[in-house]
Amino acid sequence: MLNDNPGYIYDYAYTAPLNEWQRLAKTTSTLSRQLRKANGYRDWQKQSQQFLTTLNGLGASVSAHNKAYLNEAIADAYKRIGNVEGRPLDTQQMACIVKDAPNHLVVAGAGTGKTTTILGKVKYLLATDACKADEILVLSFTNAAASEMKARLAKETNLDILVATFHKLGLGIIRKAEEKAPLIYKGDSRKFIREQIDRCLENPEYARLLMLYLLFHRVNQKSEFDFDTESSYNDYLTTNPPTTVKGETVKSYGEMEIANFLAQFGIEYQYEAPYKVDTRTEEFGQYYPDFYLPQYDIYIEYYGVNKQGEVPAYFSGRDGKTATEVYRESIAWKENTHRANGTTLIECYAYEKFDGVLLDNLKIKLQKHNVPLEPVSVDQLFSQMDTGKKNVLDSLA
Numbered sequence: 001m002l003n004d005n006p007g008y009i010y011d012y013a014y015t016a017p018l019n020e021w022q023r024l025a026k027t028t029s030t031l032s033r034q035l036r037k038a039n040g041y042r043d044w045q046k047q048s049q050q051f052l053t054t055l056n057g058l059g060a061s062v063s064a065h066n067k068a069y070l071n072e073a074i075a076d077a078y079k080r081i082g083n084v085e086g087r088p089l090d091t092q093q094m095a096c097i098v099k100d101a102p103n104h105l106v107v108a109g110a111g112t113g114k115t116t117t118i119l120g121k122v123k124y125l126l127a128t129d130a131c132k133a134d135e136i137l138v139l140s141f142t143n144a145a146a147s148e149m150k151a152r153l154a155k156e157t158n159l160d161i162l163v164a165t166f167h168k169l170g171l172g173i174i175r176k177a178e179e180k181a182p183l184i185y186k187g188d189s190r191k192f193i194r195e196q197i198d199r200c201l202e203n204p205e206y207a208r209l210l211m212l213y214l215l216f217h218r219v220n221q222k223s224e225f226d227f228d229t230e231s232s233y234n235d236y237l238t239t240n241p242p243t244t245v246k247g248e249t250v251k252s253y254g255e256m257e258i259a260n261f262l263a264q265f266g267i268e269y270q271y272e273a274p275y276k277v278d279t280r281t282e283e284f285g286q287y288y289p290d291f292y293l294p295q296y297d298i299y300i301e302y303y304g305v306n307k308q309g310e311v312p313a314y315f316s317g318r319d320g321k322t323a324t325e326v327y328r329e330s331i332a333w334k335e336n337t338h339r340a341n342g343t344t345l346i347e348c349y350a351y352e353k354f355d356g357v358l359l360d361n362l363k364i365k366l367q368k369h370n371v372p373l374e375p376v377s378v379d380q381l382f383s384q385m386d387t388g389k390k391n392v393l394d395s396l397a
Helices: 011-034 041-056 058-081 091-098 114-127 143-157 166-178 189-200 204-216 230-239 253-264 323-341 350-354 358-368 378-384 388-396
Strands: 137-140 162-165 291-293 298-303 344-349
Touching: 011 058, 041 058, 058 091, 058 114, 091 114, 114 143, 137 143, 137 166, 143 162, 162 166, 189 204, 189 388, 204 253, 204 378, 253 291, 253 298, 253 350, 253 358, 253 378, 298 323, 323 344, 344 350, 344 358, 350 358
Parallel strands: 137 162, 298 344
Antiparallel strands: 291 298
16 A cells, blocks of 8 residues: 555545544454354454554554655655755755655754755755746745845756745735735834734634633743753743743643633632641651642642653652652652542643643543633633733733
8 A cells, every 4th residue: 555655654644544444443343243153254354354453553664664765765856956055965854855745844953954955945846847936935034034045046046936025925915916005004013913902802702712822822831751851841941931820930831731721710729838737747748739729629739740650760769769659659648648638639640731631631520529610701811810911912912
């Protein structure tokens, strides 16, 4: 099957059929138990097993195909485009060039060759007759970058490739559609944007989407498992603090999402308030749960572990125990404390956040304890914010 596809195979290209094949595999497994006495069962069972084996190995087959394709395509591309700006591109750059995805995102630091890769891509499109020169559009954000790109493309291809800023492109489209030059706004752009936001807030759907942005997308988030050292993770938290809509700085992005989720539904909470029972002993200090919902007498804990119950490898242990062992003991102590005192504990996990189900699961758990979940209005949300509605909207403008 894969040999019939000469190109690079992307996940989205076979997700739908894969889901259908997996559904068929479940049906096949059920039928296998029902058809044991049917004629031709053994042949059918053999073919069914071959199908399941192929299905289970599909991911590895696709990876092997893509690796072989890239090796062949990159070798061909080197022959077609030669050097770019006087030097050969590296394998990563060439992989970007030969892949034919509808969209391609290249993330790299300054001076690593992103612009050179674009030049190589244009040369490759021209060399393979995928596009003619007048079918290519290169866009940039600034006039300076656009001018530089145009000059470099002209030098590399000896062709006049259309290069523009997003603004210039938009202006040209409006001019052509209206058949006259558009009026350019000369006023305060920030004031204009703020007025548009105020106007758009009259639309309930826009207001809902803005509220979701403020709650869950204002802060750049990374997982503690994305870092090699604890210090680099803490440095990232310092630069991008997990701050709730109420202005509290919490210890993790998972806690931030939980706090904002509670704010979304107008649920009062106390962050790291002392547990209602004095837990101090010679061995343990006072217990401070992550969240307490006083109206419902419910505690919420967020545990920073993966599905294996492990903390990041760089976390430090103590007393001869690994960091994961210490953390698991802490979880067990909290669970036993709540059990002994008859208090309600809802437990959340970092891996739920990784899988995108943290808040969905929290919602289900709260509903089981009869906590009503009715979203507040945008104005009610703004009233909870320490900065106030005006400051928030001004910052968006």
